[in-house]
Amino acid sequence: MSVLANDANSWIWWAWIPDHQHEIYANLKEHMVLTGLSVAWGSVIALPLAVMAARRRVVAAVVVPIVSAMYTIPSVALLGLLLPITGLGERPAVIALTMYSLVILVRNALEGLRGVPPDVLDAADGMGYTKMRRLLRVELPLALPAIVAGVRLATVSTIGLVTVTFIVDQGGLGRFIQDGYQRDFRTPLVVGIVLSVALAVAADLLLVGVERAVTPWRRAAR
Numbered sequence: 451m452s453v454l455a456n457d458a459n460s461w462i463w464w465a466w467i468p469d470h471q472h473e474i475y476a477n478l479k480e481h482m483v484l485t486g487l488s489v490a491w492g493s494v495i496a497l498p499l500a501v502m503a504a505r506r507r508v509v510a511a512v513v514v515p516i517v518s519a520m521y522t523i524p525s526v527a528l529l530g531l532l533l534p535i536t537g538l539g540e541r542p543a544v545i546a547l548t549m550y551s552l553v554i555l556v557r558n559a560l561e562g563l564r565g566v567p568p569d570v571l572d573a574a575d576g577m578g579y580t581k582m583r584r585l586l587r588v589e590l591p592l593a594l595p596a597i598v599a600g601v602r603l604a605t606v607s608t609i610g611l612v613t614v615t616f617i618v619d620q621g622g623l624g625r626f627i628q629d630g631y632q633r634d635f636r637t638p639l640v641v642g643i644v645l646s647v648a649l650a651v652a653a654d655l656l657l658v659g660v661e662r663a664v665t666p667w668r669r670a671a672r
Contacts, residue, residue: 481622558600562593
């Protein structure tokens, strides 16, 4: 059976992997870079939006529907719309992936900020904190678990979406998936899928560690 064989017709042709290790490394690195840039830019954009939305309901009424609507745009269509403006390459991929990450990042940050107890805010005001100092010293630290949870979700989601960006000559591990489908060659298809899943699991575990490191008071409370 092809499942048990070790040739070009098997699910895994083991000889193919060492012959393409440089390509595997390059595509894995591209996948990680696209994910990191997109989530980083998404966080930079999402946090100020969430702060403004938490301060004013009218801002939330505009921001949340807009970022939610962006998430409903099919990835192929969005990348196709960006192509005439940005051309091929990293730029359209990062723009599209950043847009998709915003709905998760904004919502989680907003819920975290809204979840800060009112009496804590009143106590900070009573101590003479300015709005900026209260935000930095009180609100953001208390909202941090929700924010980091949003980053975790956005990261895992983005890792999956990166595979579609082969449309703009990117794609990371998605290049293997595309190649496997086009040539009806299972090995690169399996390698792309397995490494994408492994990358998502590794990133999630890493961010769990980051969350525990930046919120030591939660461990102490357990």
